[in-house]
Amino acid sequence: MILDEKYNKFRAKVRDFADQEVLARAFEIDSKDEFPWDLVKKMSELGLLALYVPEKYGGAGLDVLTYAIAVEEVGRVCGSTGIFLAAHSSLGVFPVYVAGNEEQKQQYLIPMARGEKIGSFGLTEPNAGSDAAGTQTTAKLDGDHYIVNGAKRFITSGSIADIIVFTATKDPTLGYSGISAFIIEKGTSGFSPGNEEDKLGLRGSITSELIFEDCRIPKRNLLGKEGEGFRVFMETLDGGRISIGALALGIAQGALDVSARFVKDVTMTGKPLHKNQWIQSRIADMATEIEAARLLIYQAAQLKDNEQPYSREAAMAKYYASRIGMQACRTAIDIHGMLGLTKQYPVERFMRDEKLMEIGEGTSEVQKIVIARQVLGK
């Protein structure tokens, strides 16, 4: 895909930031389970946290393709920082941008877009994963307030977020039609973030529960109309898939870059590794698949930017990028041999981080259902 020069310039800027600032922190962020507050601040200064949001709402006024490139470039060196960026922009900022009224945009979107407040999205529940309509968390109207009860799980940035969009139902037996979306602020009485997960990868990213116990939130915090929560989260997830695809792509590109450097530096029984055909075959597969994934992701982003339907393309992009990304990360470890198991090289971290891309924001199986439905018609 031949991109306009402005995208190349933007990529160079983010790559520079990633190589200069993020790379030096990536190992520590993973091995010490450190949330990268410093990098969040820097990304906010660089205006990376709401790239596609108009300037009047605190964003950079750019587009989704630019955003995908940013996630890709940050993910290329650090998955934990990349998932924060993706979750904040796609899951925190986006639903308020797309479904919020003017007052909500002023109050919540602007500070999130500027990076003054951290955003998060609470959809998944202990018993409602792929089956998001199985939401058990309830929100019952009581005068000017909703009273919320229930629990969310696996919420990226959940316990550190200042502003959280979440879904709840007025009656669990109603399925999709009972679900509404709400905005809640950290510190609201009856709301607590719960436990944090101890994860395979993305260890610098925080994944937590959200617990609601007779939590009263004002009626004006309803996002969109009552019963429209399903539409809000479907749209949010469609967009989120582009960013998770971009992150999968970035991690895969990181695995390829590190592997390419390794095979140029290292010899195998005296012979340069990069001259070995077995190695070349692997590098060629990784590079080809990564390029194909990139095309799918940029296509989905451009469709979204052009306000054309992109749900099928976003699902394809996320499914394909995470699949070939996992393969690329496994191959990178194969190339590094036993050294690939150590912390001297980032490839084992890449593989641990990449695995989430096949699970988060709709598993690969859910993506396949979305794709098949659209290919086959309803």
Added chain:
Amino acid sequence: MALIELNSEQKIIQNEIRKFTQAEVEPIAADNDKKAEFSSTVLKKLSELGFLGAIIPDAYDGASLDTTSLCVIIEELARASASIAMVIAVQNCCVAYPLKVFGSTDLKERFLGKLATSTIGGYAMLSSLDKVRRFETSVADTRVNFSGVSDFVMNGAYAGVFAFPVIINDKACIGIHEGSDGMTIETHNLLGLRSAGIVRTQISQITIPVSDLIGFNGKEVEVNAAVMTYNNIGLAAISLGIAESCFQAALAYSKERKQFGRAICEFPMVREMLVDMRTRIDAARLLVYDAAQLCDNGGTFTVPANNARLFSDETAVFAGTTSVQVHGGYGYTRDYPVERYFRDAKSVQVIGMNAYEIKEQVAKEILS
């Protein structure tokens, strides 16, 4: 399961090791992985049961078991902990095996008894990547000097006897050394096999008599290649055990986890994942035990051992990532053991020979 027929002795061993694994290893495996250590009590119990010296002849107080039985032991241990299975595999395949098959009577008498009853054997794992450091050696008169760094000494954290594969005068041989005096050990922080005691070892100077080299003046055989091939059966058995646990965990979880009002095992995509795991694991089991039996029958087993390793390792990695996938978000956390199985599976795959070398060996054989 009728895929392979174990004889009555092998079945007794399977039963015994399975009970032991469930009672002693399973409860501690996750914690030991986290702390990157292994319970010395379990190691002691394994030696009491005779599994430390599984293939060591009874003349040296070993259990005198065949390779099939060794694979049974390794597979069963690996179902709970790939790390402890690795310790037993290295002990038998990399240390006891060359001593038993190629060692002098003197070496056997000095070392096999210890290895069978009390002492863990370490092995400085070779890699064809020149970046992986190995000990430097020099021969002076009747003595061999070892110095420098070996990046991956298997069992190194627990070992009292060490096997150092080296090339001296263009001849591959294995030096045997007792005790860890003069060695500095540095622990790794590895993706998987975190409790297997794999360490970086530095030696300022260790000297052993030339007579303590296996394969130096003895048989015209590539001792190191023989060890690598035999070890490939052991590693394949570890992968098999991991893969089986991945499948069992996914099976149980898929029956219990409900989405869209039914257990997820009702959904064709999940069923296919279960079936694909099952098929590949069954095929891997046939390859692993076929290689072991060919070895027990005294035939050549290079191709079967290498193929078993390639297939079983790949199966374990597939089963690992698939089992995490079946578990969804839960599988990505340490609340379930499958993320550990996945890390271990990928780690086993790159120990020692890489896939390129293994395939090259097979290619040479099938083209000759």
